[in-house]
Amino acid sequence: MPTPLAFIHDLQWSDLSRQVQNQAKLSILDLIGVAAGGMQTKLSHIIRNHAHSEFGGTVPMLFDGRASSATGAALAAGMSIDALDAHDGFNPAKGHIGCPLFPAALMLGHEAEVSGRDFLTAIAMGYEFGARASVAQHATVPDYHTSGSWGAVTAAAAGARLLGIEHETTRHALGIAEYHGPRSQMMRCIDAPTMVKDGAGWGAMCGTSAVKLAQSGFTGAPAITVENARAHWSDLGQRWYMLEQYYKPYPVCRWAQAPVEAALTLQQSHAIKASDIADIEIHTFHESVRLAMPRPDSTEAAQYSTSFPVAIALIRGTVTSADISDAAVNAPDILALAAKIKMVESGHANAAFPHQRLARVVIKTIQGDHYASEWTEPLWDHTAPPSEAELRTKFHSLADPYLGRDRANRIEQTLAALETLPLTALSDQLLRPISA
Numbered sequence: 001m002p003t004p005l006a007f008i009h010d011l012q013w014s015d016l017s018r019q020v021q022n023q024a025k026l027s028i029l030d031l032i033g034v035a036a037g038g039m040q041t042k043l044s045h046i047i048r049n050h051a052h053s054e055f056g057g058t059v060p061m062l063f064d065g066r067a068s069s070a071t072g073a074a075l076a077a078g079m080s081i082d083a084l085d086a087h088d089g090f091n092p093a094k095g096h097i098g099c100p101l102f103p104a105a106l107m108l109g110h111e112a113e114v115s116g117r118d119f120l121t122a123i124a125m126g127y128e129f130g131a132r133a134s135v136a137q138h139a140t141v142p143d144y145h146t147s148g149s150w151g152a153v154t155a156a157a158a159g160a161r162l163l164g165i166e167h168e169t170t171r172h173a174l175g176i177a178e179y180h181g182p183r184s185q186m187m188r189c190i191d192a193p194t195m196v197k198d199g200a201g202w203g204a205m206c207g208t209s210a211v212k213l214a215q216s217g218f219t220g221a222p223a224i225t226v227e228n229a230r231a232h233w234s235d236l237g238q239r240w241y242m243l244e245q246y247y248k249p250y251p252v253c254r255w256a257q258a259p260v261e262a263a264l265t266l267q268q269s270h271a272i273k274a275s276d277i278a279d280i281e282i283h284t285f286h287e288s289v290r291l292a293m294p295r296p297d298s299t300e301a302a303q304y305s306t307s308f309p310v311a312i313a314l315i316r317g318t319v320t321s322a323d324i325s326d327a328a329v330n331a332p333d334i335l336a337l338a339a340k341i342k343m344v345e346s347g348h349a350n351a352a353f354p355h356q357r358l359a360r361v362v363i364k365t366i367q368g369d370h371y372a373s374e375w376t377e378p379l380w381d382h383t384a385p386p387s388e389a390e391l392r393t394k395f396h397s398l399a400d401p402y403l404g405r406d407r408a409n410r411i412e413q414t415l416a417a418l419e420t421l422p423l424t425a426l427s428d429q430l431l432r433p434i435s436a
Contacts, residue, residue, distance in 0.1 A: 002237050004226050005167045008129065008157050011237075013121045013419060020242045024124040025415055026391050027088050030247060031081055031102045032411060032430065033395035036402045037251070037321050038083035039063050039434060041299060043195045044076075051076040059111055062103070063403075065433035070107040074155070074208040077103035078148075079201030084321055085303040086251035086398070090241065091381070093134030094144060094186070094287075094354045097245070100151025100203035101126040105158040108208060110427040114162050116418035119426075122158040124242055130154035131241035136229035143185045148199025148206070152181030153223055155207025156214075165215055171227075175220030177210035190290050193304035247380040247391060250319040255288040256306040257378035258359035260313045266361055266373045267314055274315045274333075276365045280341045282306060284359040285349035294338040296329045310361075311337035321398070348375070402434050 002010065013021065038044050039062075048064050055072025062077040081087055081099050089096045105126065109119045130151065137150040156177035160170040182202040189196055214220065222228075250257055259282045266272065282288075284306070293305035302308050302324040311334045312323045322328060349358040361373045380386040386394075392412070399408040407429070414426045 001234060004129065004233055004236065005170055007236050008125060008161050008170060009167065011121060011125045013117050013124075016124055017240070020124060020240050021120070022388075023242050023245070024120060024127065025418070026388060027098050027127070027242070027245060028102060028123060029395050029412060029415055030088055030391055031098050033398035034084050034087045035062055035077065035081045036434070037086065037398040038080045039402065041080075041083040042326065043083040043197075043300070044080040046195070047079040047201065048076045059107055060431035062106070062430055063432070063434050065431065070111045071205050071208045071212065073107045074103040075201045075205035077106065077201070078204035079197075082197045082200040084251050085197075085253055086248045086321070088245045088247050089254055090131055090134065090245055091355050091357070093131065093147070093150070094138070095134060095147035095151075095198060096200060097127050097130035097134070097147070097151070097154060099198065099200035100148055100155050100207065101130055101158055103201070103204040104155035104208045105162060106427060106430065108159045108211065109162045109423045110431065112163055114423050116421040116423050116425065118162060119423045120419055122161045125161060126154050126158040127242045127245070128236065128240065129157045131244075132232050132236065133225050136225040136232040139229065139232070140224060141183070144187055146182065146184045146186045146189075146199030146203075148182040148184060148201070148203030150181070150225060151200055151203030152177040152206035152210065153225060155204050156210040159208055159211035160214070163211060163215065165211070169214045171222065172218070172220045173211045173214035174223040174226055176213055176218060177207045177220075178223040178225060179221055180210065181206050187287070187290065190287070190304055193293065193296070193298070193301040195300055197300065244382040246378070246382055247386050247394075249379050249386075249394070250309065251321045251324060252303050252305070252309045252319060253291060254378060255285070255291055255357055256309050258357050258376050259284060259288065259306050259310050259361060260319060261379055262359050262361040262373040262376035263310050263363070264313050264317070265376065266363055266371050270371050272363060272365065272371065274337060276367060277314065277337065277340060278364045278366045280310070280364075281344055281362040282310065282341060282359060283344045283346045283349065283362070285353040285357065286345050287353065288349075288357070288359065289343040289345045292343050294341060295335060298329065299324055299326045302329050306343065307338045307341040308334065310341060311335075
């Protein structure tokens with residue numbers, strides 16, 4: 001088994017199976033699409049203005065074009081992706097590896113003018129590193145912390161590899177990132193959804209900054225999640241967690257996606273009209289019940305709701321980014337149906353969490369009919385993953401309205417061949433403003 005430090009620096013693109021290589025590219029494509037959609041949010045506008053005005057530098061920001069530092073650009077990109085809750089995730093982490101990893105790797109890799117192969121390898125390495133760092137951290141703290149916390153260490157690992165810093169300096173970078181990482185408590189934002197969200201942008205910023213500081217001789221305490229939690233690293237280089245990521249068909253919290261799927265399946269199986277529904281029960285795990293929020297007042301609250309997206313799905317047949325936008329949260333028909341939903345905590349679903357996110361939906365109609373779904377999991381888990389075509393269709397559904405089909409196609413084609421190109425072949429396309 002390689003040590004974590006050796007794995008960071010020694011992994012080669014040729015060490016990865018074709019399946020792992022392809023999945024890494026698909027995850028990057030998915031993140032780019034989500035970023036394009038997230039750029040339209042108020043959250044993204046605020047953080048990009050902040051990064052431009054407060055972080056001096058020459059690195060263009062994602063889909064913006066204005067300059068910041070690599071640290072500021074990573075912050076803006078991470079929070080813009082996180083602004084639309086549609087990116088990939090990892091069940092044991094109860095969070096998202098790619099969202100803090102990709103922005104840090106992109107900005108540092110672009111600044112250092114690395115090859116596309118080196119960038120792709122850093123991303124693949126980062127998913128393996130982040131999967132283990134996340135589980136190690138959850139085992140060391142009493143509260144459930146955001147992706148940005150362990151994501152900071154993951155971002156630092158990718159940055160250390162891309163900048164080619166030595167092992168001892170990498171140790172300090174990981175330690176700085178862990179010490180300064182946003183140990184933010186996720187359930188606080190679940191109970192009161194705001195723009196702080198999953199802390200991913202702050203993790204990207206912290207990891208990027210940690211690498212820069214370590215390069216300058218700044219020292220950090222050893223990272224506990226890496227050096228004092230070796231049991232979580234024992235399968236490094238043997239089990240490839242890149243193949244165990246989930247993807248999201250709907251731009252809302254993963255915890256709401258099983259209820260959405262159960263409700264849609266029940267509706268379609270019995271031809272239930274939304275106008276005929278008298279009340280709905282959603283039986284699910286504790287964390288999903290905490291996402292009650294039947295009357296969201298912002299897109300953040302709509303994304304961190306279970307009842308509101310379920311109502312959208314039953315009325316519209318799906319859930320899109322437009323359905324959960326700031327402009328859509330006051331839709332009278334959606335609010336009226338969401339008010340009919342009762343959340344019920346289930347011991348069965350609790351026992352399965354976090355490795356499974358189960359929900360069961362019961363619908364009663366005004367005619368007196370009573371329908372109950374089976375226990376349901378979200379779509380696109382790694383045990384029943386989306387096809388490549390489905391992920392590419394999702395990318396275009398998010399990217400094309402803002403980037404245009406031609407630019408989205410160029411990004412997709414460049415990424416497909418990136419191991420033979422410089423990273424700038426891709427990053428030059430991503431770091432131009434949407435209108436360019």
